[in-house]
Structure formats: C-alpha cells, structure tokens
Amino acid sequence: MKTNRNPSTRREQRKRRHARVRGRIHGTLKVPRLMVFRSNQHLYASLIDDDGQKQNVLMSVSDRDMASSKKKPLEIAKEIGNAIAKKAKAKKIAKVVFDRGGYKYHGLVRALAEGAREGGLIF
Numbered sequence: 001m002k003t004n005r006n007p008s009t010r011r012e013q014r015k016r017r018h019a020r021v022r023g024r025i026h027g028t029l030k031v032p033r034l035m036v037f038r039s040n041q042h043l044y045a046s047l048i049d050d051d052g053q054k055q056n057v058l059m060s061v062s063d064r065d066m067a068s069s070k071k072k073p074l075e076i077a078k079e080i081g082n083a084i085a086k087k088a089k090a091k092k093i094a095k096v097v098f099d100r101g102g103y104k105y106h107g108l109v110r111a112l113a114e115g116a117r118e119g120g121l122i123f
Contacts, residue, residue, distance in 0.1 A: 027047075029058075034099060059084070078111045078114060078118075082119040
C-alpha cells in the first residue's frame, strides 16, 4: 500500500498559514481586523474586533449580498471591498488591519483589498 508522505491537505496548509499570520495580527474596536474568506463559490469580508474573550464581528459583506449580475469575479471582489469600506465609514472606522486568511495576496484577495482602499480604508 502506497502512503502519502505529506498527509496535509490544501485546507490544512491554509489553516496553518492563517494561524501563523493571526499570531501577528490583532484587531481592536478602533482598528478592527479585515478578514477575507474564499469558498469555492463565494467571497466574504468581515471586520472583527479581537479584544475580549469573544471575537465580535462588527460587520460583514459577501457576494451573496450583492445583486447578482453578469460581472467578472474580480469586479465583484472590488465591489465587496468598496461595500465593506462604506459600512466601516458609516461606523467611523478609517483604519483596519488586513488579514488575508492564509491565501496568497493576488487575484480576488488583492482585488478586495484594492476595493477597500479605494473606498477609503487605510491599512
């Protein structure tokens, strides 16, 4: 029987990278953590306050909240970034700490970050 020398899956590798990044990143109420999660079909962005015993989600946006249209995924990711920035501005949050969630900083994650920057968030 052949065994796999590296039993970790892509999901486990991403979780490990995310844990390593989270060891350095901490969000507060004034400077929350902008967390990105990509599933196979959808993209999510959340602002999280890590202070206290519970991690409080201050607000979140996903492509499921957006009106479904025939846009390309990169354009949708940019819109999600803009939407989370508008919600943050409404609650008087200007600075955030970006948490890419263990994903590479390219493609949808990069487009979301650029959209949030265009919306006025600083990180």
